[in-house]
Amino acid sequence: MPLLFVADPLEGFKTHKDTSFAMMREAARRGHALLACEARDLHWQRGGRVTARARAITLTGRAGAGVTDWFQAAPAAPVELATLDAVLMRSDPPFDSEYFYATHLLEQAEREGARVFNRPRALRDHPEKLAILEFPQWIGPTLVTRSADDIRAFHAEHRDIILKPLDGMGGMGIFRVGPDGLNLGSITETLNRDGAQTVMVQRYLPEIVQGDKRILLIAGRPVPFALARIPQGSEIRGNMAVGGKGVAQPLSVRDREIAEHLGPVLAARGLLLVGLDVIGDCVTEINVTSPTGFQEITQQTGHDVARDWMDALAAALAG
Template identity: 75%
Template sequence: MKLLFVADPLAGFKIHKDSTFAMMREAARRGHALYACEPHELSWQRGGRVEAQTRQVSLTGASGYGVTDWYRTVNEGRIALADFDAVVMRQDPPFDSEYFYATHLLGRAEAEGARVFNSPKALRDHPEKLAILEFPEFIAPTLVTRSAADVRRFHDEHRDIILKPLDGMGGMGIFRVKDDGLNLGSIIETLNRDGAQTVMVQKYLPAITAGDKRVLVIGGRPVPYSLARIPQGSEIRGNLAAGGKGVAQPLSERDREIAETIGPQLAARGLLLIGLDVIGDQLTEINVTSPTCFQEITDQTGFDVAAMFVEALEGAAPSR
């Protein structure tokens, strides 16, 4: 297969833990040709097709912490996305205006015959914080609002709450307000900006001390292990980017119930890979842009997550 990865700059990959690198390494092991571009290199012109300034890369075999010479460029050139067997969209959040525009170019490429994973339309239709609203049976008490008064009423009811922006990633902008309401007004002002910005508020889940579990679902099927991202010290966030410790563990019955209910539905909409965030037995987010934790799970359990992904990709987009 001829694969194009639309991703952040390759030179910035931390290959000791990067999931896109794990995908590329497994694809190369299976003999697939690897190409890469950045989102800003996508373009379309009347009379033509959606193209990208791409570079074909080969992997050097180098690995480890801090390694930068893990790939070399074989050649470069403009190639229509429809000429690839599959296009894998792996740009990291935030889902800002430029990300949104990129999904429209990718959608145009789909109309021209490209096979894009995850589906551009599905990426737009499933914002990572708000996608959980479709599955209220699995989530904790949750409020989405621009109203400061609504937030205060929610705190009055639940007494210990988490507030977060809808466009955050890696634990950015997450606040906890306990029963005493200390700094609630200031936090509302920071996140809500006098009603200009929507916020999500959720009841605090004490089970976070055991970890914020990342449950990966590939082709509608759950990976049998989650990665529990456990907050360290006085931190309330388990995100690895916020210093959380990742501990792989078998899925619980509840994890599997959530994954086996949601996974097939979202796979049918073009979401080949999703990452469910679960605290205790409650779903808190559905990650669709570039779910991670492949290498951490594989390193700790021996289960090859990247192989499961590439096998699903091969099944969804067989060579033409």
């Protein structure tokens, strides 16, 4: 039963914390053959079906910080996506034009019979920052705009705000502007490029000091533990990519309320795996491209998240 992972270069995987690696390891444990490619390896030619130049890989059993020989790979060869048991789209953001085109190729593969997770149309329909605005009862004050005047008005109302680009990941390009408004104009110009680029602005949530929680939804159901990513030192961002400390903790009552409301809605749209980012009582992002946190939660709690994911994938393929 071959599975194709469309992911970032394998050579760059940090196997001690990479979620795609945890997925591969669990799939291999259950006897699945593994293939891997990058989004740039997708191919569609007139009269043919969508293919990928993919490498068949085997896991060596070695993993950990600094380990690079965790897999062995055969030479890349073309494979039709519709002939595989499943295609797992795990490319990291940014959600740029090339990512957008890749979802169209994957959607064509679906029409040919491929099973793609998360579904390509659902990936397109849920840009990770914008998607929260569909659920206003679960989010804090939020503005999406190109207008510098709108941003100044939002700051005047809320006084302490966060600004961020719509296509960032890992905490990239996030700024806080406090009540004094220091550098608001300069930050706005940097992010919106004189009105050419859309910016998200949110009221600052002081609960960030307790962590930016990642709640994982698998087939619409929450994993019972969240990964609270806690800012360190003077940093306002809890993202692991910028040095945040990951602490697994049981879901709170509010976490469960959020998850149980959003989970079935998102699952019904073809999103098998979702990562909700929650600060305090508010959802701040809905991550659908390549949600992470499997290994940290499993290592700290013993709850095998990759097993949950593989169970859900097997059920989806059988359904």
